[in-house]
Amino acid sequence: MTADASPVSGSPSAPAVLRYTAFSADPLGGNPAGVVLDATGLDDAGMLAIAAELGYSETAFLTALPEESPAGGGRGFAVRYFSPKAEVPFCGHATVASAVALAERTGPGDLVFETRAGTVPVTVTEENGTLRATLTSVEPQVTDVAEDDVREALAALGWPAADLDPALPPRISFAGARHLVLAAASRARLADLAYDFDRLEALMRRLDLTTVQLVWRASAGVFHVRDPFPVGGVVEDPATGAAALAFGAYLRALGAVTGSAVLTLHQGEDMGRPGVLTVELREGDPRVRVSGAGARIPDAG
Known part of the structure; x- marks a missing residue:
């Protein structure tokens, strides 16, 4: 060993x-x-x-x-x-x-x-x-989400609808796992995360979601993201590769990115565990790629 x-x-x-x-x-x-x-x-x-x-x-x-x-x-x-x-x-x-x-x-x-x-x-x-x-990723799929389900998600998060970015509408995106994408209109909105764990978990189970992908667009190719994960028994996931893949597919489906593109996602800063996820979209290939560094965590013993 x-x-x-x-x-x-x-x-x-x-x-x-x-x-x-x-x-x-x-x-x-x-x-x-x-x-x-x-x-x-x-x-x-x-x-x-x-x-x-x-x-x-x-x-x-x-x-x-x-x-x-x-x-x-x-x-x-x-x-x-x-x-x-x-x-x-x-x-x-x-x-x-x-x-x-x-x-x-x-x-x-x-x-x-x-x-x-x-x-x-x-x-x-x-x-x-x-x-x-x-x-x-496997080949992704992006679908609409019912307005009632968006309202329930916002109620569980404690987010007013006015705090959403209208340029990035809610969608459910899949690139190996299903994620509800909600875009915040400000970095402050994204940073203030205190949600009803049981209520959001119930909605996610009904919609077969793995996480809720909360995003804020800092620039055309740079985003800050957070991922509540109550269905996994975890309040928040510090860096979520499956959601990053789904988010790349989401942006392509919206037409927010076209052709080949490289995106940078910052996650974990609000948890004190900063990480960087690089998402790549290639023209002519429906799949999405995500890359990042890795490191061994020393044994506590």
Whole structure:
């Protein structure tokens, strides 16, 4: 067992759980995730118990694909993601964390993650000693959201409708997981987040949402974002790769960006865990890419 791995339950037979942060090269920034590089033999209850005890917004559980499979060869993995309360189909920051953990052991390069949302290619590069992972989404979908549901979301957040940015209307966007996108008209509105946990959770469960993606546009290509995550048992997610992918798809669907574009999303500043997510849109490719740095979180023991 390496210094960055420990059995959560303290049992010698428990799988090693690694702790990494994603979308920051600083262990104190970004979004922490649990990573189990060999989940062979773990059932659903076992994975959920590990995720709940660890307490991070998500933990990724990897199982190497057979050598003969199309994504095998030691670079392909089946991946499942669990929050402290439930399994989620896809998680961006835990994907980045897992890819960085693998790259530290086998080197940078291309990986393939088979998730419940679909196949996710990941590329890890090293820049000045820092590992960065770029993941490519499944094909996204953006749909309208009912006015009554928007009103309920605003009521749960305690946001007046006048505090929304009319240039970025509410939508539900999917790029591996479903997110309701709400745009604040000011940075101050985004910074003031104190919401009704149970009320927002009930709405999100009814709409099958993973997070609510709250955004403020600082400039044409720079945004500040926050992600309430009550359905995962977490008040707020510090850096949300799946929501960043969905947001890129949302902007493209609105026509707010055209052709190829690179966006910078700042998240976690209001939580004291700043992170940076880089979103890339490529002309002619409906998929969205998100990239960020990752770093091991030193073992507390």
